[in-house]
Amino acid sequence: MIEIRQLEKKYVMGKDPQGAPNVVYALKGASLKIEDGEFVAIMGPSGSGKSTLMHILGLLDTPDSGSYLLNGKEVSALKEDELAVSRREAIGFIFQQFNLLPRMNALENVALPLLYSEKQLNTEKGKPPLEQVGLTPRAHHRPNELSGGQQQRVAIARALVNKPRMILADEPTGNLDSASEKEIMGILNQLNESGITIVIVTHEEEIGHQAHRLIRMRDGQIVSDEKTAHWKPRPPKQAPPLENLKPGKGKPLAEAWEYFHQGFKTLLANKIRTGLSMLGILIGVAAVVAMLALGRGAQKAIEAQLASLGSNLLVLRSGGMRVGGVSQGAGSVARLTTEDAAEIKDKVPGVSRTAPIVNGRGQITFLNKNWSTPQVLGVTPAYAQMHASEPDVGRFFSEDENLKRLRVAVIGRTIIRELFGEQNPIGEMIKVNKVNFQVIGILPEKGATGFRDQDDIVVIPVLTAMHRVFGKTYVDSIDIEAASASDTDTVQEASLKLMQSRHRIPVSQSDDAFQIRNMADIQAALSESSKTMGALLASIAAISLLVGGIGIMNIMLVSVTERTREIGLRKAIGAKRWDILSQFLAESIVISAVGGLIGILLGWGITVVLSKVAGWTTSISPSSVVMSFFFSASIGVIFGIYPARKASLLRPIDALRYE
Numbered sequence: 001m002i003e004i005r006q007l008e009k010k011y012v013m014g015k016d017p018q019g020a021p022n023v024v025y026a027l028k029g030a031s032l033k034i035e036d037g038e039f040v041a042i043m044g045p046s047g048s049g050k051s052t053l054m055h056i057l058g059l060l061d062t063p064d065s066g067s068y069l070l071n072g073k074e075v076s077a078l079k080e081d082e083l084a085v086s087r088r089e090a091i092g093f094i095f096q097q098f099n100l101l102p103r104m105n106a107l108e109n110v111a112l113p114l115l116y117s118e119k120q121l122n123t124e125k126g127k128p129p130l131e132q133v134g135l136t137p138r139a140h141h142r143p144n145e146l147s148g149g150q151q152q153r154v155a156i157a158r159a160l161v162n163k164p165r166m167i168l169a170d171e172p173t174g175n176l177d178s179a180s181e182k183e184i185m186g187i188l189n190q191l192n193e194s195g196i197t198i199v200i201v202t203h204e205e206e207i208g209h210q211a212h213r214l215i216r217m218r219d220g221q222i223v224s225d226e227k228t229a230h231w232k233p234r235p236p237k238q239a240p241p242l243e244n245l246k247p248g249k250g251k252p253l254a255e256a257w258e259y260f261h262q263g264f265k266t267l268l269a270n271k272i273r274t275g276l277s278m279l280g281i282l283i284g285v286a287a288v289v290a291m292l293a294l295g296r297g298a299q300k301a302i303e304a305q306l307a308s309l310g311s312n313l314l315v316l317r318s319g320g321m322r323v324g325g326v327s328q329g330a331g332s333v334a335r336l337t338t339e340d341a342a343e344i345k346d347k348v349p350g351v352s353r354t355a356p357i358v359n360g361r362g363q364i365t366f367l368n369k370n371w372s373t374p375q376v377l378g379v380t381p382a383y384a385q386m387h388a389s390e391p392d393v394g395r396f397f398s399e400d401e402n403l404k405r406l407r408v409a410v411i412g413r414t415i416i417r418e419l420f421g422e423q424n425p426i427g428e429m430i431k432v433n434k435v436n437f438q439v440i441g442i443l444p445e446k447g448a449t450g451f452r453d454q455d456d457i458v459v460i461p462v463l464t465a466m467h468r469v470f471g472k473t474y475v476d477s478i479d480i481e482a483a484s485a486s487d488t489d490t491v492q493e494a495s496l497k498l499m500q501s502r503h504r505i506p507v508s509q510s511d512d513a514f515q516i517r518n519m520a521d522i523q524a525a526l527s528e529s530s531k532t533m534g535a536l537l538a539s540i541a542a543i544s545l546l547v548g549g550i551g552i553m554n555i556m557l558v559s560v561t562e563r564t565r566e567i568g569l570r571k572a573i574g575a576k577r578w579d580i581l582s583q584f585l586a587e588s589i590v591i592s593a594v595g596g597l598i599g600i601l602l603g604w605g606i607t608v609v610l611s612k613v614a615g616w617t618t619s620i621s622p623s624s625v626v627m628s629f630f631f632s633a634s635i636g637v638i639f640g641i642y643p644a645r646k647a648s649l650l651r652p653i654d655a656l657r658y659e
């Protein structure tokens with residue numbers, strides 16, 4: 001079953017004093033034939049090439065030259081993944097250091113090779129081999145709870161789980177006391193009786209003589225090959241036929257599930273480190289979710305405010321440009337008047353209401369209390385209906401009061417809180433910029449829209465405002481309400497035309513003299529600015545997630561280095577590159593996905609707290625949650641690929657030798 005011819009393996013170890021490369025031959029033309037069912041021991045002084053030969057026989061290493069026929073197939077030039085498949089189909093390897101995975105119990109360690117041969121870690125199938133080495137009562141103990149001899153028996157059971165025809169053991173008793181040594185040799189003998197070929201490397205004469213054939217090596221060559229007292233002329237039984245161990249195909253979902261299951265277990269075994277590596281992604285995702293919720297909340301609040309104004313509202317202002325009109329004299333600014341407002345209502349078809357508006361800051365005084373408000377509005381009674389501002393206590397002023405320029409005021413809740421406290425303000429006298437006003441009504445509460453407090457407001461008749469408070473002869477803007485939303489465009493055109501002709505604006509300057517804005521324009525401007533805001537948030541999010549991703553990559557690289565021997569062992573029992581890649585990728589995806597999920601919860605919690613405590617409007621969109629989750633999971637893939645690839649490219653023998 002094994003036939004090697006002229007195997008050579010050399011290592012270049014630096015240079016000799018003359019500068020020529022210093023070549024060390026580990027194997028120097030070794031040739032050997034081992035039949036099915038034999039029990040062979042290889043002996044020799046340290047450095048004679050025994051381990052190198054074993055590794056090549058076990059397909060963990062490849063020779064530089066020579067031929068190796070395994071079951072009639074040339075394997076010396078196979079690629080790494082082909083070697084992995086041949087390894088798990090034909091060979092069980094036993095190491096001096098046992099190489100059990102410390103986080104798995106005995107049964108799981110035994111079943112581990114099935115993860116690669118059958119794509120499922122089926123512990124049921126691990127039970128018979130464990131029974132065979134007499135360790136069923138210890139199935140659920142971890143390696144650190146087992147003696148050396150027991151650990152080696154678990155390792156033998158692991159080598160048996162894929163039903164190999166050959167077991168290769170490199171100093172299997174080197175680390176054991178003599179009682180355990182006896183046990184292990186007994187088991188190997190039994191296995192040989194049942195037809196399995198056994199090849200062991202040992203430096204103990206006594207062990208060597210328990211084999212049926214003893215091969216001695218020196219300086220990379222085979223120097224003697226003799227039969228021992230135990231030699232049996234023919235193999236006791238024919239070896240069992242090689243079972244076809246095809247990996248379970250067509251179940252990629254089950255396979256992925258198994259990788260994630262394993263990933264979860266590994267990460268759970270290292271809770272603090274896993275938690276720390278999740279932190280970056282977690283904070284990033286929480287920030288994204290909370291920021292998006294705040295942004296959306298603000299936008300919704302503004303939209304609601306705009307909707308309450310009605311979509312058929314237009315605002316006419318002076319363009320602020322100096323225009324050479326005949327009536328105003330060259331170089332003066334076209335100003336709007338209360339008459340303009342009346343004209344528009346009367347002359348422009350499709351207009352239901354207009355309201356001239358004067359605004360300015362005001363110092364409000366009540367008794368000895370002072371309050372400065374940014375909004376003292378002079379309006380006509382039509383304003384109350386146009387802006388949903390009918391007082392809920394008291395009343396609005398009338399057109400008559402406006403014409404008489406009476407000093408009456410309707411005030412918002414913030415003014416009341418600041419100046420009156422619990423006292424009823426109706427009928428009280430306040431001063432607005434030192435002018436006495438009587439409070440006649442309280443405006444309905446409107447709340448804050450992100451930027452300003454809509455309840456910090458004093459509303460007075462427009463003529464009173466112009467002539468008694470601000471000393472103006474013009475108004476700042478005119479609100480125009482179209483009868484229906486479909487009329488707004490024609491109303492806009494006609495109002496501008498009317499103003500241009502009333503103010504005799506030359507055609508060349510007609511574009512600049514007045515501006516008219518409708519709610520659609522304002523909404524467009526708003527969505528423009530919220531888009532910019534969104535882009536800003538997204539870039540902050542991208543940066544924080546990037547930082548989180550780099551954190552994960554770091555941890556995964558450390559993990560790969562730390563688990564190099566584990567990677568070697570997994571490859572030795574039949575893992576292909578793809579298997580190792582998937583394992584590490586699954587781990588980084590689990591870290592970032594779980595981090596992402598916790599981040600979503602945290603972000604949600606922050607939003608709830610902000611809206612409860614600070615009173616901000618927030619709104620979590622399901623799409624942003626889904627997006628953050630998938631984004632964080634893909635961070636896992638992107639930043640996990642490099643460490644995972646690094647792990648998968650390790651050569652099994654280098655990884656096993658890693659200290």
Ligand code: ADP
Pocket residue numbers: 011013024025026044045046047048049050051052053
């Ligand atoms: P043994 O198992 O008989 O002690 P080995 O097969 O381990 O011998 O080693 C044979 C020779 O090859 C030794 O001289 C050793 O120093 C050399 N050797 C083995 N592996 C390496 C390696 N990875 N790099 C350099 N030299 C090596």
